[in-house]
Amino acid sequence: MKIQFILIIGLFFCSCKMEKKDNVDNEELKADKKEAEIIEVRKDLKFSLNNSTNFDLKNVTIGLPDTVLTYEVVKKQSQTVWVNVPSAYHYGFVRFFDWKDRKYYIQPIDYVGETSYKKGEMKFVIKSIDTLNQNFELDFDYRHN
Structure with a gap:
């Protein structure tokens, strides 16, 4: 037992x-x-949009190769939060409306021969807006981590 x-x-x-x-x-x-x-x-690649102009941007759409980002408003002199995206080129489809609901956009023809960024931080910068001709200057800032 x-x-x-x-x-x-x-x-x-x-x-x-x-x-x-x-x-x-x-x-x-x-x-x-x-x-x-x-x-x-x-x-992943981190992506953000910087509005360095003195104008608020409305209904902003950013088209990247595998991602479409939309923002209701991007205030003047501000930057969006960073988001992870699969890839981006140093330019892409960008469309927005100004305070008078005028449309501004850039449409890339293609990305042949361009470098696809997949790591680091990519920021599109809207530097200036020409309201008379309804166009804008788009720049980019890339940092490889």
Whole structure:
């Protein structure tokens, strides 16, 4: 009877240790997965739009190769939040409306021979707006991390 009791107690402690080890392994796997997700996010290109003009821009659309970004309003002298995108070129489709609802846009013909940026930070900068001719100057700033 004593031997059976000792065996049952021994099995109980062994099973507790195994469950604890399994929990540790699961926690390690969760931590590894979280780290892998962070690394994956860092691989992407961060994108932002900077409005360095003295005009608020309305209904802004940015067309990148694999992504379309829209903003209701981009205030004068401001920048949008950074978003992760798969890729971008140093220019792209940009359309917006001014305070008088006049449309401004740039439509690229193609990207043949252009460099596709996939890592780092890309910022399109609207530098100036010519309201008389309804056009604008678009620049870019790229930083490779």
